[in-house]
Amino acid sequence: MEREQLTGIARDRDHGLGSMAEFVSLVARINASSSHLGKDDKFQLFVCLAARSHLLPRILLPLQRSPITSHMYDESSFLRDPQLVRDLINVLSALNEFEIILESSLTRGID
Numbered sequence: 001m002e003r004e005q006l007t008g009i010a011r012d013r014d015h016g017l018g019s020m021a022e023f024v025s026l027v028a029r030i031n032a033s034s035s036h037l038g039k040d041d042k043f044q045l046f047v048c049l050a051a052r053s054h055l056l057p058r059i060l061l062p063l064q065r066s067p068i069t070s071h072m073y074d075e076s077s078f079l080r081d082p083q084l085v086r087d088l089i090n091v092l093s094a095l096n097e098f099e100i101i102l103e104s105s106l107t108r109g110i111d
Contacts, residue, residue, distance in 0.1 A: 019058040026050060033110055045108055052100040057092035060085050 030045055037045065050056045063069060064085045073079050078088075 019055060020062065022053065022055055023050075023059050026053065026055065029110055034108055037108070045106075045110070048102055048106050049110060051092075051095065052102055054096045057089045057096070060089050060092075 026046065026049055030042055030049070034042060034045060047056070050059070064079055064082070069079050078084050
């Protein structure tokens with residue numbers, strides 16, 4: 001069990017549906033309020049808001065497990081290496097201890 005907690009597997013099981021609902025809600029809010037932004041700006045906004053909401057470590061395993069990931073990324077890519085993804089989850093999970101405050105210039109009016 002301790003190994004599962006360290007690798008994010010337990011977190012993924014515990015927060016699976018809730019995380020996905022939060023993730024979908026975040027993407028919908030970004031798309032609805034930022035039609036004037038390009039892909040890069042939307043991605044930056046997503047990363048900032050997901051970090052603030054502590055979603056980043058919880059979406060990596062579902063992203064890695066997605067069939068799309070295996071089609072879009074080479075075998076040697078970061079997202080396809082389970083150990084690297086787990087290491088990143090552990091690093092990002094350490095941020096959960098902190099409240100991340102973003103300036104309005106970064107959030108582009110999305111709360």
